[in-house]
Amino acid sequence: MMESFINRRPVRSECLRCGEIVLSGIAMGLSYRVDPIPLTMEGEIVARLGDRSTWSYLFGQMKHRIEHDVRKTPRSMVVATHKCGSSLIEYFDMTRIHQLNILMIQASRSNEEVDDMVQRATSIIWDALHGKVIDIPDDTVNLPLF
Numbered sequence: 556m557m558e559s560f561i562n563r564r565p566v567r568s569e570c571l572r573c574g575e576i577v578l579s580g581i582a583m584g585l586s587y588r589v590d591p592i593p594l595t596m597e598g599e600i601v602a603r604l605g606d607r608s609t610w611s612y613l614f615g616q617m618k619h620r621i622e623h624d625v626r627k628t629p630r631s632m633v634v635a636t637h638k639c640g641s642s643l644i645e646y647f648d649m650t651r652i653h654q655l656n657i658l659m660i661q662a663s664r665s666n667e668e669v670d671d672m673v674q675r676a677t678s679i680i681w682d683a684l685h686g687k688v689i690d691i692p693d694d695t696v697n698l699p700l701f
């Protein structure tokens with residue numbers, strides 16, 4: 556008989572303890588609650604040393620990363636289990652920003668939530684750049700940010 560595993564796509568919610576935005580769902584029967592911060596390889600190591608699980612997001616689903624996976628360069632965005640007060644924002648992988656935006660839009664339930672997410676994402680990027688001012692040439696002003 557074939558075993559069946561429950562999968563539920565990530566849905567945006569807020570942590571009831573600290574109020575931070577988290578993504579929660581079920582991957583192969585394992586429930587997860589992760590920070591929407593794509594991690595660099597260094598960030599994943601820091602997360603795992605801090606006793607947090609890591610997950611990769613590919614084709615609309617989260618996949619739990621086991622030790623074997625961590626040794627390989629990830630093909631997709633890697634995020635870590637949420638831990639109140641322990642943001643890994645300094646390990647934000649800027650190359651995954653587009654994938655994060657798509658994920659956050661898919662994980663939101665309404666347009667209001669999407670607007671809120673865009674604002675939060677902008678603030679996350681701002682924090683990650685340590686408030687560094689970016690000079691945008693005039694001819695690119697009309698391009699959408701995300």
Ligand SMILES: [Zn+2]
Binds near residue numbers: 570573574
């Ligand atoms: Zn929390």
